[in-house]
Amino acid sequence: xxxxxxxxxxxxxxxxxxxxxxxxxxxxxxxxxxxxxxxxxxxxxxxxxxxxxxxxxxxxxxxxxxxxxxxxxxxxxxxxxxxxxxxxxxxxxxxxxxxxxxxxxxxxx
Amino acid sequence: xxxxxxxxxxxxxxxxxxxxxxxxxxxxxxxxxxxxxxxxxxxxxxxxxxxxxxxxxxxxxxxxxxxxxxxxxxxxxxxxxxxxxxxxxxxxxxxxxxxxxxxxxxxxxxxxxxxxx
Numbered sequence: 001x002x003x004x005x006x007x008x009x010x011x012x013x014x015x016x017x018x019x020x021x022x023x024x025x026x027x028x029x030x031x032x033x034x035x036x037x038x039x040x041x042x043x044x045x046x047x048x049x050x051x052x053x054x055x056x057x058x059x060x061x062x063x064x065x066x067x068x069x070x071x072x073x074x075x076x077x078x079x080x081x082x083x084x085x086x087x088x089x090x091x092x093x094x095x096x097x098x099x100x101x102x103x104x105x106x107x108x109x
Numbered sequence: 110x111x112x113x114x115x116x117x118x119x120x121x122x123x124x125x126x127x128x129x130x131x132x133x134x135x136x137x138x139x140x141x142x143x144x145x146x147x148x149x150x151x152x153x154x155x156x157x158x159x160x161x162x163x164x165x166x167x168x169x170x171x172x173x174x175x176x177x178x179x180x181x182x183x184x185x186x187x188x189x190x191x192x193x194x195x196x197x198x199x200x201x202x203x204x205x206x207x208x209x210x211x212x213x214x215x216x217x218x219x220x221x222x223x224x225x226x
Contacts (some may be wrong), residue, residue, distance in 0.1 A: 006221055042204060
């Protein structure tokens with residue numbers, strides 16, 4: 001089955017830009033979705049279809065997808081952005097199987 | 110306000126069964142596929158199963174095939190997950206999610222299932 005790999009942790013200072021990576025074989029051929037999960041809360045969709053922001057998600061959140069890497073970029077990072085972030089795709093070779101990456105813990109210094 | 114509310118979690122012995130429920134509100138339930146996604150303690154997210162708008166089609170992750178059954182009652186705006194032959198590896202928070210395409214755009218607050226003797 002398809003595998004998504006994320007770095008376990010990323011740290012960034014407030015006001016700086018965080019770039020969270022998600023690696024998968026030929027991932028650019030898939031639509032990548034990103035979720036934010038704050039401690040003790042349910043996940044929230046922050047980016048769909050590589051770069052689309054759902055209603056209510058700040059413009060500071062953006063996404064890209066090229067080659068074997070998808071990236072979630074968070075500009076002007078705030079303390080409230082500290083959370084776990086997961087990428088996710090649909091594995092079309094496994095009929096309706098949704099695949100998540102292992103998640104990245106974003107720490108705001 | 111769109112909302113998903115799960116219930117039915119709890120402590121259950123290995124080998125026993127449990128049925129989770131999810132009630133949807135604030136949107137047209139019959140317009141959407143629905144999924145269950147779980148998260149073991151301290152671990153990442155894992156998709157479990159999904160079901161088509163009218164209940165005519167469903168899909169499962171390999172480790173729950175033959176043990177779990179997803180269903181829905183569109184007259185009650187409700188989604189269910191019947192879990193049989195539970196093992197410790199099934200211990201997790203189970204989230205009900207809306208499945209508009211291949212992403213999950215609405216999540217419930219989750220219900221905790223603990224499998225232990």
